[in-house]
Amino acid sequence: MISRVRIIGIGMGNPTHLTGEAVAALGTVDVFLVADKGERASDLVTARQAICDAVIPADRPYRLVEVPDPKRGPDAERDSAAYGDGVRDWHAARVATYAEVIESLGDAEQTVGFLVWGDPAFYDSTIRIVDALVARWATSGHYVDHDVIAGISAPQLLAARHRITLNRIGSPVHITTGRRLVEEYDPGLGDVVVMLDGHLACAALAERHPGLELFWGAYLGTPDELLVSGRLHDVIEQVRQVRAAARERHGWVMDTYLLRSP
Amino acid sequence: MISRVRIIGIGMGNPTHLTGEAVAALGTVDVFLVADKGERASDLVTARQAICDAVIPADRPYRLVEVPDPKRGPDAERDSAAYGDGVRDWHAARVATYAEVIESLGDAEQTVGFLVWGDPAFYDSTIRIVDALVARWATSGHYVDHDVIAGISAPQLLAARHRITLNRIGSPVHITTGRRLVEEYDPGLGDVVVMLDGHLACAALAERHPGLELFWGAYLGTPDELLVSGRLHDVIEQVRQVRAAARERHGWVMDTYLLRSP
Numbered sequence: 001m002i003s004r005v006r007i008i009g010i011g012m013g014n015p016t017h018l019t020g021e022a023v024a025a026l027g028t029v030d031v032f033l034v035a036d037k038g039e040r041a042s043d044l045v046t047a048r049q050a051i052c053d054a055v056i057p058a059d060r061p062y063r064l065v066e067v068p069d070p071k072r073g074p075d076a077e078r079d080s081a082a083y084g085d086g087v088r089d090w091h092a093a094r095v096a097t098y099a100e101v102i103e104s105l106g107d108a109e110q111t112v113g114f115l116v117w118g119d120p121a122f123y124d125s126t127i128r129i130v131d132a133l134v135a136r137w138a139t140s141g142h143y144v145d146h147d148v149i150a151g152i153s154a155p156q157l158l159a160a161r162h163r164i165t166l167n168r169i170g171s172p173v174h175i176t177t178g179r180r181l182v183e184e185y186d187p188g189l190g191d192v193v194v195m196l197d198g199h200l201a202c203a204a205l206a207e208r209h210p211g212l213e214l215f216w217g218a219y220l221g222t223p224d225e226l227l228v229s230g231r232l233h234d235v236i237e238q239v240r241q242v243r244a245a246a247r248e249r250h251g252w253v254m255d256t257y258l259l260r261s262p
Numbered sequence: 263m264i265s266r267v268r269i270i271g272i273g274m275g276n277p278t279h280l281t282g283e284a285v286a287a288l289g290t291v292d293v294f295l296v297a298d299k300g301e302r303a304s305d306l307v308t309a310r311q312a313i314c315d316a317v318i319p320a321d322r323p324y325r326l327v328e329v330p331d332p333k334r335g336p337d338a339e340r341d342s343a344a345y346g347d348g349v350r351d352w353h354a355a356r357v358a359t360y361a362e363v364i365e366s367l368g369d370a371e372q373t374v375g376f377l378v379w380g381d382p383a384f385y386d387s388t389i390r391i392v393d394a395l396v397a398r399w400a401t402s403g404h405y406v407d408h409d410v411i412a413g414i415s416a417p418q419l420l421a422a423r424h425r426i427t428l429n430r431i432g433s434p435v436h437i438t439t440g441r442r443l444v445e446e447y448d449p450g451l452g453d454v455v456v457m458l459d460g461h462l463a464c465a466a467l468a469e470r471h472p473g474l475e476l477f478w479g480a481y482l483g484t485p486d487e488l489l490v491s492g493r494l495h496d497v498i499e500q501v502r503q504v505r506a507a508a509r510e511r512h513g514w515v516m517d518t519y520l521l522r523s524p
Contacts, residue, residue, distance in 0.1 A: 009422075016282035019414060021483075024278065087431045121421035121428045122435070128427070148425045150418040152281060159383035160271075160412040165390070166383045169349045172442065173384070174451070176434035184434065189451075221283075 001142055002102055004111045005134070007126050009119045009151020012254070013047050014221045015054035017152045023055045025149050029062055029113030031105055033098060036066040043252060048115050063109075067101050070094055083179065091125055095132045102133070117254075119153040123177070123195050154256040155193045157220035161227055164215060166258065167191055185209070187261040195256050200240060202259060206233040211262035214239070218246055218255035232259065263404055264364055266373045267396070269388050271381045271413020274516070275309050276483045277316035279414045285317045287411050291324055291375030293367055295360060298328040305514065310377050325371075329363050332356055345441070353387055357394045364395070379516075381415040384437070385457050416518040417455045419482035423489055426477060428520065429453055447471070449523040457518050462502060464521060468495040473524035476501070480508055480517035494521065 008025050011017020018026075032052065034045055049064060056062060070093035072086070102112055114126045121127075127148060134144050155175065159166050167173045172190035178197025182204045185192065194202060205212060212232040216239050219225050226246060228239050239257075247253040270287050273279020280288075294314065296307055311326060318324060332355035334348070364374055376388045383389075389410060396406050417437065421428050429435045434452035440459025444466045447454065456464060467474060474494040478501050481487050488508060490501050509515040 011281070014283075016286065019273070019281050020278040020285075021276075023282075084431050119418050119421075121418055121426070123429060124427065125431075127425060128431075131425075146425065148422040150414050150422040152412050152414070153418070156381050156383055156412040156415070159381075160410040163389060163393075163408065163410045164383070165386065167385060167437070169346050169387075169390075170439060170441065172436060172438035172446065174434060174436050175429070176452075177432060179432065180434065189436070190438075 001137075002105060002110055002112050002144060005130050005144060005146040006111065006113045007120050007130055007146065007148045008113055008115055009121075009149055009153075010048070010051055010115050010117065011152040012118060012154055012157055012220050012222065013051075015051050017157075017221055018051070018055060019149070019151070022149050022151060025147075026052065026056050026113065027060055028111055030109040030111045032062065032064045032113045032115055033067050033101065034064055034115065035069040035094075043250070051115070065101065067097055070097060087125070091128060091132070094125070095129050095136070098129060099133055099136060116151065119151045120148050121150065122153050122155075122175070152221075154195065154217075154220055154254070155258070158193070158215060158217045158256050158258060161217055161220055161225065162215045162229055162258075164258075166193060168260070181205070185259075191261075192259045193256065194259065197255075197257075200236065200243065202232060202257065203236050203240070205259070206236055209261065213260040213262070214257055215260070216255065216257040218243065218253050219250075220254075220256070224250070226255075263399075264367060264372055264374050264406060267392050267406060267408040268373065268375045269382045269392055269408065269410045270375055270377055271383075271411055271415075272310070272313055272377050272379065273414040274380060274416055274419055274482050274484065275313075277313050279419075279483055280313070280317060281411070281413070284411050284413060287409075288314065288318050288375065289322055290373055292371040292373050294324065294326045294375045294377055295363065296326055296328050296377065297331040297356075305512070313377070327363065329359055332359060349387070353390055353394070356387070357391050357398070360391060361395055361398060378413065381413045382410050383412065384415050384417075385439070414483075416457065416479075416482055416516070417520070420455070420477060420479045420518050420520060423479055423482055423487065424477045424491055424520075426520070428455060430522070443467070447521075453523075454521045455518065456521065459517075459519075462498065462505065464494060464519065465498050465502070467521070468498055471523065475522040475524070476519055477522070478517065478519040480505065480515055481512075482516075482518070486512070488517075 006025050008022050072090045116124050116126050137144050174189040175193045178201040181201045214232040215229045217227050268287050270284050334352045378388050399406050436451040437455045440463040443463045476494040477491045479489045
């Protein structure tokens with residue numbers, strides 16, 4: 001049975017995003033578990049493999065194991081309680097799947113690693129899943145150590161590549177999701193970063209808040225990077241087109257944006 | 263005259279926080295400009311020097327130049343407009359000082375670097391100062407390129423070291439300052455990260471929001487790291503004591519915290 005789980009933030013796909021701490025941690029892992037999410041899998045598994053290849057010394061043995069991801073219910077519902085319940089059910093199914101895979105590893109495979117896009121602290125379920133695994137094993141008297149290594153997140157790369165700060169002087173930054181944005185938006189929140197938005201929810205704010213500035217980015221920090229900025233009202237159509245074309249080309253798109261009131 | 267300015271996030275003092283991109287950037291800089299802030303200077307300049315020593319190859323020549331920091335007016339006022347004006351005046355004075363230092367560099371010194379604690383995107387004035395410098399030079403026909411490299415910020419290390427996420431499932435994260443916290447706090451904001459708080463402003467929330475959980479950390483990711491967590495009401499006195507003792511010992515304290523409603 002394993003003795004350690006490491007949750008490692010790897011940035012947004014470019015091996016140069018990794019910190020020295022993350023690189024050192026990668027070199028201690030015997031088995032990396034990677035969620036196999038179906039169609040997008042090949043790209044994302046390939047990207048993780050490329051990161052491992054780039055930074056783990058050639059003489060350090062490790063395996064990358066794909067774990068079939070349980071199907072997730074539709075999360076289009078606007079109702080937060082139902083959304084939360086759906087995510088929790090999905091987490092429980094993932095915990096069971098990971099436990100099964102980990103408990104069948106070989107005796108020499110002592111350290112398991114999870115490679116997390118961006119930073120495990122932002123909108124990622126790995127920490128919650130590992131907490132549940134560790135608690136489950138502890139009830140049967142098996143104590144597994146775990147640690148978390150921060151990684152560069154999408155909002156940070158968004159700011160760096162646009163060469164802006166996320167906050168204005170002395171003002172707050174609010175980080176939220178596409179699902180919540182329209183209901184929640186208020187200029188008093190400060191600069192607003194939106195993550196997990198598959199549908200550019202900000203478009204619905206363009207009329208009501210005509211002065212809002214948009215800083216948008218996709219595939220941040222990689223050779224495919226796309227950046228658009230300007231008045232939300234003026235650039236939203238351009239962003240929509242650029243985003244649709246990119247998704248067509250790559251089969252998927254990872255993007256994020258900042259809204260700044262005048 | 264210089265041709266390039268690089269603004270490099272260096273994490274919170276431990277060279278292993280640097281990304282590969284930041285390490286590569288450090289190796290291209292001829293002159294690092296470091297603000298000399300008086301009494302705390304020695305520690306912070308020493309820490310920057312240690313980071314440069316740790317990651318810049320020995321055969322790469324560079325200088326670290328201390329720039330006297332203009333005095334900053336008292337910023338205790340709660341009034342946001344006055345606070346903003348004070349910060350802007352101080353920025354203008356810093357721009358003038360940096361311009362003078364940079365314009366007197368030698369011809370071989372083409373690339374200037376700023377080493378920023380944490381991430382330049384969060385509560386840091388370097389990007390604004392460089393924007394002003396670049397704009398000033400452009401008016402006299404001299405175009406200076408600049409770029410920004412993201413670094414691991416204090417809130418990320420706080421989350422990693424406590425092994426928590428900054429958000430709850432599907433919920434927002436609000437990042438604000440100690441100066442604004444008490445007026446602004448509302449459980450609807452989601453999890454709240456507080457930066458730039460010299461006085462543990464959260465203490466004032468303990469009675470009004472008895473269920474609030476506090477995750478506090480100082481000197482994050484360094485050998486001096488301190489972590490405390492628990493119900494705000496139960497642990498605030500402990501945090502106050504730990505923080506005061508640490509400040510006594512080091513002469514300064516850099517800390518941050520997360521407030522989570524039940």
